[in-house]
Amino acid sequence: MSKQLLYKLAITSILWMVAIAYTNAQSLYWVGDGGSWNDASHWSTTSGGSGGAGVPATANAAIFDANSFSSAGQTVTLTTGAICNSINWTGVTNNPTLDLAANLTISGTSAIFADAMDLSGTATLIFTSASNTTLTLSNTAKTFGNISFSSNTARTVNVNFASSNAITQTVGVFTVGNNVTLNLNGPANKVFGGISCGTNLRLYQLNNATVNGTANLGASTSLTISGAGYGVDNVVFNGPMSLTQTLIY
Numbered sequence: 001m002s003k004q005l006l007y008k009l010a011i012t013s014i015l016w017m018v019a020i021a022y023t024n025a026q027s028l029y030w031v032g033d034g035g036s037w038n039d040a041s042h043w044s045t046t047s048g049g050s051g052g053a054g055v056p057a058t059a060n061a062a063i064f065d066a067n068s069f070s071s072a073g074q075t076v077t078l079t080t081g082a083i084c085n086s087i088n089w090t091g092v093t094n095n096p097t098l099d100l101a102a103n104l105t106i107s108g109t110s111a112i113f114a115d116a117m118d119l120s121g122t123a124t125l126i127f128t129s130a131s132n133t134t135l136t137l138s139n140t141a142k143t144f145g146n147i148s149f150s151s152n153t154a155r156t157v158n159v160n161f162a163s164s165n166a167i168t169q170t171v172g173v174f175t176v177g178n179n180v181t182l183n184l185n186g187p188a189n190k191v192f193g194g195i196s197c198g199t200n201l202r203l204y205q206l207n208n209a210t211v212n213g214t215a216n217l218g219a220s221t222s223l224t225i226s227g228a229g230y231g232v233d234n235v236v237f238n239g240p241m242s243l244t245q246t247l248i249y
Helices: 003-025
Strands: 028-030 061-063 075-078 082-088 097-100 104-113 118-120 124-127 133-137 146-149 155-161 167-170 174-176 180-185 189-192 195-197 202-204 209-211 215-224 241-248
Touching: none
Parallel strands: 028 061, 061 082, 075 097, 082 104, 097 118, 104 124, 104 133, 124 146, 133 155, 146 174, 155 180, 167 189, 174 195, 180 202, 189 209, 195 215, 215 241
Antiparallel strands: none
16 A cells, blocks of 8 residues: 555545534524433524434533424423533514423533523433532523533532522532532522532522522531622521531621
């Protein structure tokens, strides 16, 4: 085999690998109204484009926008576990529903749920990133089954509540791992089915919160619920609490 042919084959292989890497890392847009998350025909490489781009994977951003749904009453359903790097519903129209009948894993650091969409289902929204992570919720009430920030790496978890008129509810358990600074930002009322926190937790801005289930706040650690410019007010625990650690106000 000639050197020239080997060179051409090498260049072709490199370009092929680059193309695969680009495809795996790109954003994927939901199209074609309601359906199954795992149906590749609903995913496009462009907003409002042709489907068939493949189901999101660990490196893909899943985007729902104004070109995703043509009429009201549409539902995107997860019947088996799914994963994406991030999820963004900004700009979506016609009030679709994301039905978490199975777990959705976010491998990256961002999830945005906008006003003009609803959530249903009792499965878990799982964040696995070891980096600082942000969950952004809109003015409209959102009901989750469970929310889990599973990494035990030292990091900050921000949950942004947009409005004091919103009640964001987890009917299951809100779970964070060890070594976390948890910021529950915004004036919104917060209703949790239960809270389970690991060790070495720093908790900020737990205002106007209600915990209806068990609050398991970790063992043998200090729970810090204070800080400059922050407050912890009007917190109601309607269920049992596990307080095996020192509370620092």
